[in-house]
Every structure is written in structure tokens, then in C-alpha cells.
Amino acid sequence: MNSPSLLSSLNPSTEPDALDSIERAEIDASTRIPVLLFFASAIFWLLVGSSLGLVSAWKMTNPALLDSFSWLTFGRLRPAHLNAVIYGWATPAAIGVGLWLTARLCRIPLLHSKLLISAAIIWNLGILLGICGILIGDGRSIEWLEFPAYSTPILFIAYAFIGIWTIIMFRFRKPGHIYVSQWYLFAAFLWFPWLYATANILLVWQPVQGPAQGAINWWYAHNVLGLWFTPIGLAAAYYFIPKVIGRPIHSYYLSILGFWSLALFYSWNGMHHLIGGPFPAWMVSASVVASMMMFIPVITTAINHHMTMRGHFESLQWSPTLRFIVFGAVSYTVVSLQGSSMAIPALNTITHFTDYTIGHAHLGLYAFFTMILFGSMYYIVPRLVGWEWPSATLIRWHFWLSAVGILLMVGALTLGGLLQGLALYDVASTFRSSLEFANPFRVLRGISGFILLAGQLVFAFLFVQMLLKLGAPKKGPALFTKPAEQTNDTVAI
Amino acid sequence: MSSPNTPQEEPFNESQPENEVNIVNIHASILREREEPRDGYEPIPLWLITVFFAVIFWAGIYLAYYSGGFSKEVYNPDLVSWQGGGSAVAAGPPDPKVIGKRLYTQNCLVCHQSSGQGVAGQFPTLVDSEWVVGGDWVGDNHLVKVLLHGLGGPIQVKGATYNNAMPPWSQLKDEQIAAILTYIRSEWGNNALPITPEYVKTIRDQSQDRSDPWTQKDLKAIPSETIPAGGAAPAPAETAPSAPAEQPAA
């Protein structure tokens, strides 16, 4: 059915050869417009979202900043920042990476690209409407679901297109082994619409009574991270690490264990945002347990990635894709173990309600997921536009600005959050001291925001150059350094 | 496995015209790619499997202690955990009186106070009350019924009149109701026979049609009965739960 390439069907060999390459070329070409559309809009919203975040960060240390306008008040900028980044940047970028990976791994050219192009356009309309809605005061103050009720159905329709497309792609995939990345992609593409629809029906369209809302809210918010971003991020890591270094994934069995334990335990994690909160004790305890159980998938995946990389760490010196991806994969391990520890009630009672949690969120969304997305884009975009990244130096700048920026941000928020939390916990301490402890770290966080935004501007600049094919044509890939002599013939990025 | 894999074709894109759409040309980068990812088949390390089971074991223990008996009424797992038992020291089977006290603290103390004395004029005393230990027209069956469905309107306790409402506690399990009742019947100088979970079940089955809280008038219409000594359930409850109404009043 739908035979994409007669040539490629003649050769079932797993060895790379020209036929496989031609098949891949056809597939990549078919994904070009929808994937680039998602990427371009995502990068736009990344810049918008980061700017919104930067202003809100500076408002925390300078409350009089821009305080005369209702639409620039902290309570609107912050949700606008979160939603722009979650739904404007991370989700479309994840969809773009996911589409490309799905097409490649299902080994068929992308079907029904019009469906995806409409989805991209509708999605961005929904985001625009939603962000403006929050700024003019229609935000709902339900965390991660702030978009007003008039924008969420638009987003859902757009997403439904993508869900349908996924099922079609998997239905018509080329038979054969289903690679681990595909499990994650398939699951993520189906989990997300379910999550989004449930949460919107129960919290936005036909809201349930107040007492039930917190549980559903955090079930949703945590699962967007756990069952949507994380699987896409892991799918990308599972694809690009072996792809770039050219050796198989360490263990199929570890992949299986990691996938199913993630599916089972992550979905139960949400209530750890409500430890001590107004919910029956068993719900919270179940989430505490599930959060601790996350140790299993995280350590399993970490072993699997590490053992695959073993002996190939020198590749990080030359491959931009691998450097970003490995940075993200290591951050995934760190952020997940930190998340598990934060579910321990004795620690949670200190860190809950403080900047520590904000640091954790950025570690997850930026150091892990965003870095993986950047790495994936460095690999995918040249294959879609037929142009090489114009400057390895700028990529290096992007990497170091991102890495330093996010580590500074997370470090500052973590330390400041701990001090703030101890002050809030200590019965003898005043509320004022919690602010005074946190304040210098909030200034540092504001500075780190500039660094991150600078890195993103470099990336956006590179991306625009790619789209317009600016600069002199390059023959080889943009690499940080020349690979070691003996691997010269296998430079593959 | 660790050595670099098979070499690739060299890019061959030099001579093509720049603006001609040629898939091979545009996708030169693809031709230098390595093979698509494959799976290796190393076994799962034994220590990881051990850790996995250790974590599962820990999870079970944790849930037992901090699940509040999976009740939707328990918000603070430190007050009531699994079957009301479970504390920092968890040796041996939990003492029923300790369970009863915990449940009482959790559910009843707000009104009836830790002394059991209630609040004069508002919440009736439980100490030596005929409603608790039996006496006058009140039997053990009435006591259980009050717990299950609540009580409203004017009532007489030890000669004093109270006009207030007690909420139903039917959401508690038979074991929990029995523990509370056993506790209040043996505390503060009270000395009546324990109430067994089986007896609570019997009464619950009997009066399952009741939806409103009881009134003193309704209760008086039901003949009183006393739980048999020895803690065993009344005989009919074991064999024919549908017929306990015929259990003779003591």
C-alpha cells in the first residue's frame, strides 16, 4: 500500500546504502512544509514567551516596573509566559520533531500533509487568541490551563488533526520492527489529546465543583510534562544518540522496562503538587509513591543512553546535535531524580510554594526538553531545506549561552528557593525574611533570563538564515571541530 | 560493537546546478548519514531488577501507612492510616482501643470533646449516657443506627434535652464504626460490651433503606436489643442477614 519507493522496497537490508538514502530523502522532502511551519512558529513563540518571562522575572525584584497597565501586571505576564512557552514553543516544536521522526521511522513519506498544515495554522491562531486573552484579563488562573474558553476548542481541533494523522501514519507504516522511539511517539501523540480534552471538559467547559479541581488540574499539568513532552524528548534521544554515533541502542530490554514503567508511574504523579493539600490522603500518597517509582524508568533510560554513548563521548566535541541532545538527556536524569526527591513529604514541605519548584520546572522544560528540541532541529532542518547551518561558531554560542543561562537560572532558583522555604517553614522566622533570602537569587535569575534570550536570538538568526538559504553554500555539515582522524570517513550528523 | 560502524558514501553534490530540484542533491546530508538506529540486546542488570522490586516493596509499605485507609474523609494520614492502625511504632497487631481512639479523635472529638463530655446544651455527653452504654429504652442497635444515619431534632440524654443534628457516618467501614463504639463504651468510666464489626454490618443491612437521620421518635418505635456477650455476632446475622429484625430484644 502507498508504496513510496519501488527502489527501497527491493532492498530490505539494514545496512545503509544508497537505496535507503533515497528513501529517506523522499521521506524528508515530504515532511518539509509542515515540519518547517511548526518549527518556525515555535521559534517565534519561544522569543515571545521568553520575553514575557524575562519581564515577569524582573517584576519580582522591581515591583514598580510597568505597573500602570493592567495587561502587563505580573499575574497576567507570568501565565502568558508559561502558555506561550508550553503551547507556543514546546508543543509545536515537539510536534515538528515528532512528525519527522514518525515519518522516518514508519518509513513512509508523510501522508496528508494538508491536514498538518491546517493544524499548524489553526494551532497558532488558537495560541495567539489565548495569549491575548490572558493579557486582556480573560485568563482562568488554572495553572497550565489559563487559556480562555474561546481559544481551547481551536487548539483541540488542531491537535485532533495531528492525532488522526498519527494513527494513519502508524496504520500505513512499512512493516517490520517497531523501534523504541516509535513507542514513545505513538503513545505521546495519543495521550496528549486525551489529557487535553479531559482537562478542558472538566475544568474549563463544564467545570466540576471546586473541591475536585486541584486534583484534575495537577493530573493534567504534570502529565503534559510526563506523558507529552517527556516521551517526545526521549523518542528524540533514542533516535539521535545511536544515529549520530552509529551504534545500536545498548539494550532492547531496558528500553521496554523504561517505557512501560514510565507509562504506568508517570501518569500517577500529579498529586505530588498537592502534598498536604485538601485531598484525601490516599490520592496524595499514591502520587508520592508513583513519584518515587519514577526512579525505575529514569535510571533505566539513563543506563541505556549512557551505555550507548560509552566510548563515543568524543563525538560531543564535534556534533552540535549530539551535544544538545546529550545535555538534554543528562538533564532528564537529573530533573527526574530531583522531582522524585521533591515528592518526599519531608523535603516537599520546605520546597513546596517556593522558587525551588520554579527552578525544577525550568530544569525540566529547558535543560531537558528545550535542549533536546534544539539538538533535533540542528539535525532535521538541514535535511528539509537542503542547506547547511551557516556558522558553527554561532551554534557554539547558542549552546554555551543556553547551557550557562539555564544552569545559572536553575542554580539561583534552587538555592534561593531552599532559603525561602526554610524561612517559610521556621516558626520563629517572619514572612519578610523569606523575601529577603530569595531576592538576590531572583536578581540572578533575571540575569540568566537575558543570557537565555540571547542564545535564542542566535538560534532564531541561524534558523532564518537557513530558511532563506543565506550566505555561501557549504559543502559539509557545520561541526564544532573536525572529528578525530580515524572517524573522518564517518562524519554523520 | 564499540568500534565505529560501516563507512558511508562520500557526498556527491558538487556539480549539480544550484536551483534545480534534485532530491539527491538537496539531501546530500542524508547520504552521509549513518544507518537508522537499531537495538542492542544486552540483558537488564541484576541490580536494577533488585532495585525495582525493592522500590515496589517500599511502595506497598508506604501506602499501607499513609493512605488513610483509602478513605475519602481522611486528609491527614498521620491521624488515621491503614485500618486505623499504623504509627511510628508498628509492632504487633494494632490495639483496637488505639484504633478507636484515633478514629474518635478524627471524627467525633470536634463535638463530643476528648473528655466525652460534649458541650452543655449543644452536644450531648457520652459519659454514662444511656445512648452509649444502653439503658432506659435505648439499646445497642439504636446506638449503631445513630452512627450510621445520624440523628436530628430534640433528644433527651441523661434527662437533658438537646436540639441539634449529628451527621451520618455510614461512609466509615463496619470495622471503623465498631472500633469507635467499642472505644466510647469503655472509656471515661463507661463499661459496656464491645461492638463487633459483624454487628454493625447486621444493623447496616437492616436499615439500609433509611436515608434521613433518625429522630428520637423513630428510634423509640424500634425495640431495643443488646449485643450478645463474648463479642460474637448475633446468630441470625451469620446465617440469614435478611432476618435479624426478629432478633429478640434483651
Added chain:
Amino acid sequence: MNKLPLIFVGIFLTFTSAWIGLVAYPTLNLGEMQPLPDEETGGVLPPTTSGLAVAGQKVYASSGCVYCHSQQVRWSPLSTDIAKGLGPRQTVARDYLREKVAFLGTMRTGPDLSNIGARQPDTNWHHQHLFEPRTVTDWSIMPSYRYLYKTQKIEGQPSSDAVQGLRGPHAPKLGYEVVPSEEAKALVAYLLSLKKNYKLPESPEPSEP
């Protein structure tokens, strides 16, 4: 794992397990929760709120107060919330029956507001604080909500609802006054209604503080 239907069933079941526990269960139980009769006053618990306070919830939501202020008191001895005076007892599900959106919050950049209506029952204090937080607490980092207020010329008698005691650069000049908009009034009515200090059977006050 080469059978797609099998993977599908797996991802469906794992997801459903948590969906039942964390979504269906609270929807069916907490979502159907009813108020309790209040034995002391003959009213209900939690007490009903005024229409103005309900309108205030919307202002609370659209201003994003929840991003800095929580509305929950955690249990002891896990937390010191009760010892620090956030409320007399743990807040439980029933406390949020009157809320269109339960603003539980995840941050305490500002203080918890579960019982702000009991802690600060003064209407003018709230207006002063919202108009210029540093008028009442000079180290506060709360933004000003001046845009909810109108500065106008006093004509004849000063308005009865004019905000008193304002200082600082945005204080009204002589002959002018600051009056709250309908939104500001609603917001303050909502804040004053926040009193989760009544007794609920499922949340006993800790006996030994």
C-alpha cells in the same frame, strides 16, 4: 514489542489507571460533595458567599493573584502552616465548595490567603494595599493594582467609598480622591470572604499546637 495493537492496549490501560484514580474518582466523589449543616448557626458549612464575592473571584482569576498566593493550609506535623497562623486547621476539599475555580496555588511568594478575611477584616486596608502595597507594608514586592482604581476630583462631599490613608507618588493630590472600581470592590469582597476557620468534622484542629 512489534505488535502495534498490543502497544496501544498498554498505553491505554496505563493511562486509564491514573485517569480513574486522579480524575474520575475526585470528579465523582469530591465533585458531588455537599455542604454540611452548621450546628451552631443553623446555616451551612462552608458558608455561602455574597454575589459580590463571587464576582470578585473573577477579578482574582483575571489578575492572576494565584501565581503568588496559595489558599491552602497543610496538615501538621508535616508542615508548620498551622503553627505559623495560616489557619486553625488543615483545609480540606469541602472548603472549596463555594469556589468556581479552586485557587489552591503553588507559590507563596506572597502570604497564604486561606484566612485573609479573618486576619485582615478591614475593607479600607485592602483597598490601600491593592492601590499601593508599600503604603501598608514597605518591604512588600506585590505589584500595585492602581488600574482597578480611579483618581477623581472631589466635587462637593468626598465619596464615601474613597480610599483613605494613601501615601507615596501615586497618592491623590489635594482636592482629589481615589475611588475603587466595581472590580476592586468585588475583589475586596472576595478577599474578605476568605475565612476557612469554621469547624469541619473531617478536619479536626490539632489538639496540641
